[in-house]
Amino acid sequence: MxxxxxxxxxxxxxxxxxxxxxxxxxxxxxxxxxxxxxxxxxxxxxxxxxxxxxxxxxxxxxxxxxxxxxxxxxxxxxxxxxxxxxxxxxxxxxxVDLPDRIVGVLRCPNSNCISNQVEPVESEFEVAARRPVVLTCAFCDRRVDDFLHHLA
Ligand SMILES: [Zn+2]
Missing domain, CATH: 3.30.70.140 (Aspartate carbamoyltransferase regulatory subunit, N-terminal domain)
Structure with missing residues (x-):
């Protein structure tokens, strides 16, 4: 082609x-x-x-x-x-490169997480691993590796 x-x-x-x-x-x-x-x-x-x-x-x-x-x-x-x-x-x-902290980009998959409650708390994740990328929620420690379905 x-x-x-x-x-x-x-x-x-x-x-x-x-x-x-x-x-x-x-x-x-x-x-x-x-x-x-x-x-x-x-x-x-x-x-x-x-x-x-x-x-x-x-x-x-x-x-x-x-x-x-x-x-x-x-x-x-x-x-x-x-x-x-x-x-x-x-x-x-x-x-593109990932910073050590990712704020406001993803939703935490834990529905009880404070970042999913009514208060205006922005989601915040720390990069736990880079290859492949694994993030952990700064509030509840929930791990996320499927980013497509958790975009804010
Ligand atoms: Zn969380």
Whole structure:
């Protein structure tokens, strides 16, 4: 198959090297409803990649990701790279990486956890292991390794 060329963007964010099939989860994290009405989102699914075999790519015009969204992407798509584009140039490119604490990104699976009660307590997880990633809740110690189903 010929390599798919996606139109370059003037300003925005390119999320590349997303694991095959995970682009829609990345879009959910980005929250397309929060976009500027004149912005285009391009998604390439199942693109050949030397490193990964197959990968997905997401390009979003006129948006830079908040640190929380980057953390969520790091959990769901740990191979992703994020490039910030300004005036058609890559201003910053980095591999997503997980901080030691993840605040407000996931829901604790323990329904009795204080972070799931009515009080406005933000969820907080500590990274217990990195390969593969395992998190433990800072309040109740519950372990989480299935991030897709616990995004806040
Ligand atoms: Zn908890």
């Amino acid at each position: 010929r390599e798919l060329k996606i139109t370059p963007i003037k300003n925005g964010t390119v999320i590349d090297h997303i694991g095959n099939g995970l682009a829609l989860e990345v879009l959910r994290i980005i929250g397309i409803q929060s976009l500027d009405k004149d912005s285009t989102v391009s998604v390439a699914l199942h693109v050949r990649s030397g490193k990964l075999g197959w990968k997905d790519i997401v390009k979003v015009e006129n948006m830079e990701l908040s640190p929380r969204k980057v953390n969520a992407i790091a959990l769901i798509a740990p191979t992703a790279t994020i490039s910030i584009i300004r005036e058609f140039r890559v201003r910053e490119k980095r591999v």
